[in-house]
Every structure is written in structure tokens, then in C-alpha cells.
Amino acid sequence: MDIKKYLQEKKEIVDLALEKYFLNQPNSIEGEVFPASLHKAIRYSLFAGGKRIRPILSMAAFESVGGKGDTILPFSCALELIHTYSLIHDDLPALDNDDYRRGNPTCHKVFGEAIGILAGDALLTEAFRLMTNQVIQAFSLGDGGLALGLIHQVAQAAGVFGMVGGQVVDIESEGKEVDFPTLQYIHTHKTGALILVSVRVGATLGGANEETLKALTRFGEGIGLAFQIADDILNVEGKTALLGKNIGSDLSRRKATYPSLFGLEESKRRAKELVTSAVEAIRSFGSEAEPLREIAWFILSREY
Numbered sequence: 001m002d003i004k005k006y007l008q009e010k011k012e013i014v015d016l017a018l019e020k021y022f023l024n025q026p027n028s029i030e031g032e033v034f035p036a037s038l039h040k041a042i043r044y045s046l047f048a049g050g051k052r053i054r055p056i057l058s059m060a061a062f063e064s065v066g067g068k069g070d071t072i073l074p075f076s077c078a079l080e081l082i083h084t085y086s087l088i089h090d091d092l093p094a095l096d097n098d099d100y101r102r103g104n105p106t107c108h109k110v111f112g113e114a115i116g117i118l119a120g121d122a123l124l125t126e127a128f129r130l131m132t133n134q135v136i137q138a139f140s141l142g143d144g145g146l147a148l149g150l151i152h153q154v155a156q157a158a159g160v161f162g163m164v165g166g167q168v169v170d171i172e173s174e175g176k177e178v179d180f181p182t183l184q185y186i187h188t189h190k191t192g193a194l195i196l197v198s199v200r201v202g203a204t205l206g207g208a209n210e211e212t213l214k215a216l217t218r219f220g221e222g223i224g225l226a227f228q229i230a231d232d233i234l235n236v237e238g239k240t241a242l243l244g245k246n247i248g249s250d251l252s253r254r255k256a257t258y259p260s261l262f263g264l265e266e267s268k269r270r271a272k273e274l275v276t277s278a279v280e281a282i283r284s285f286g287s288e289a290e291p292l293r294e295i296a297w298f299i300l301s302r303e304y
């Protein structure tokens with residue numbers, strides 16, 4: 001299959017859904033969105049050319065177990081809102097203090113620090129509004145429990161026990177020698193948790209049974225960790241023009257990364273091993289899982 005074409009088609013679906021979602025909000029005063037600064041900052045970061053990997057993974061996992069229709073879309077969009085919030089906050093002066101992301105000035109550089117913080121807060125909150133909207137609709141049809149359980153999982157993956165927890169350990173480890181368990185904690189929480197939950201949400205909503213969900217959980221864990229290792233590697237030998245940001249920042253901040261602990265070659269070997277095992281975990285799935293397999297290989301070979 002042509003994975004580039006698949007990623008592009010799904011990205012367009014996500015972009016349209018995000019656009020529709022924001023256009024449908026009751027937030028205009030005399031035709032102007034209000035507060036304009038907040039909306040502009042959110043749109044600036046949300047439509048800045050992200051790959052949409054997390055929503056696409058949720059859709060591909062949904063389809064891999066036979067899911068039909070677009071019930072997954074609000075969740076897919078919510079995952080991208082959470083991801084975008086994390087990037088805006090990650091770039092803030094108090095965190096990574098980055099001036100560029102995806103080739104453009106970061107949100108706080110354009111809109112100021114206060115609006116950057118608030119745009120991130122708003123995106124996180126909107127994600128939960130979007131998902132709970134689904135629950136309200138599902139309850140009116142007599143089945144809200146499933147969606148509610150998924151929202152709980154997303155909250156867990158995004159908060160103290162997931163992404164934010166990982167981010168805190170990441171920051172606190174800067175400039176220190178970290179051991180392997182600490183590095184694993186950072187990577188599986190800071191990045192892996194949201195990727196894993198994207199796969200699990202799609203799988204569950206698509207109708208996965210206990211066995212297929214277990215297999216897809218193994219898949220999600222493997223590619224989640226591989227994604228951050230690939231990110232670490234790109235920070236050493238990626239191309240600035242493709243990444244849209246400067247490389248070498250991990251080294252100068254003395255961040256805990258795979259290349260710093262194991263070197264580049266061993267990091268590449270481990271990332272490949274993880275993706276190979278992830279693909280192996282869903283070997284018994286049919287052709288509906290082909291996009292998932294291809295996304296896994298894309299994660300390994302990506303240049304941006």
C-alpha cells in the first residue's frame with residue numbers, strides 16, 4: 001500500500017473535522033470569533049502542519065478491527081488537541097524555550113507567553129469537551145459507558161500517570177546522568193502514553209475483543225517507545241529543513257535520550273527491534289491492519 005497517500009488522506013479527514021469542530025462553536029460576536037487572540041493562537045498551532053500521527057493511529061486501529069463509520073473522529077480530534085497543547089507548553093520559556101516548531105515561530109513567540117499558556121490550557125480542556133460530547137450523545141442512545149471508559153484512559157495517558165508525569169521527569173533529569181529505567185519512564189510516559197492510548201481508543205471503539213485489544217496494546221507500546229527513540233535520533237542527525245527546528249538541542253540541554261545512553265547505532269537497532277515486535281504482535285490480523293503496519297515502519301524511517 002501507498003502509506004504516504006494513506007497518511008495524506010487521513011490527515012485531510014482530521015483537518016476537516018477539526019475545522020468543522022471549531023467553526024461550529026458558539027463563540028462569535030457579530031461574526032468575529034471571540035476572544036480573537038485565543039482563537040488565533042489555537043488555530044496557529046493546530047493548523048501548523050503537524051503529521052496528525054495520533055489521530056491517524058486511532059483511525060487505523062479502529063479500522064484494523066473492523067470499525068466502520070466516523071464515531072472515532074471526535075476522539076481522533078481530541079487526541080490531536082491534547083498533542084497540540086503539549087507542544088505549545090513544551091516550547092514555553094519555562095520548559096524547552098524553543099523559538100521554532102514545524103518551521104514557524106512557536107506559539108508564545110507570536111502571541112506572547114500568557115496566550116501561549118492559555119491556548120494550551122484551552123486545547124486540553126476542549127479535548128475533554130469534545131469527547132464528553134460524544135458520551136452525552138451515546139447516553140441518549142443508551143450506550144455511554146464505553147465512551148466514558150475511553151475518556152478515562154485518555155485522561156490517564158495525558159496527566160500525572162502519563163504525559164505530564166513523563167515531562168516532569170524529563171525536565172528534572174536534564175544535566176544529570178540517568179539510568180535506563182529512568183529513561184524508559186520518560187519515553188514511555190512523555191510520548192508513548194498518548195500514542196498507546198490513541199491505538200487503544202481506536203481499537204476499543206472499533207470493536208476489539210480482549211485478545212485483539214491485547215495485541216494492539218503491545219503494538220501501541222512498541223511504536224510509542226520507538227517514536228520517541230526516532231525523535232531522539234532525529235535530534236542528532238535529522239535535517240533542520242525537514243524537521244522545522246534546530247537539531248542538537250537535546251545534547252546542549254544534556255537531556256536524557258537513547259543516543260546519549262546507548263549511542264546512535266544501538267538506538268537505531270533498539271528502535272527497529274521495537275517496531276519489528278510491534279508488527280509481529282498484529283501478525284494474525286488481516287489486510288485491514290496493513291495501514292497500522294505501514295505506520296509502524298514509517299515511524300522508524302521518518303525524516304520529520
Ligand code: GRG
Pocket residue numbers: 049050051052053054086087089090095102163164167190191227228231304
Ligand atoms: C503542563 C506546563 C505543562 C506542560 C506540559 C506534557 C508536556 C508539557 C509536553 C509533552 C511532552 C512532549 C512534547 C513530548 C514530545 C513528543 C513528541 C515526539 C512530539 C513530536 O510529535 P510529532 O512528531 O509532531 O507527532 P507533529 O509536529 O507532527 O505534530
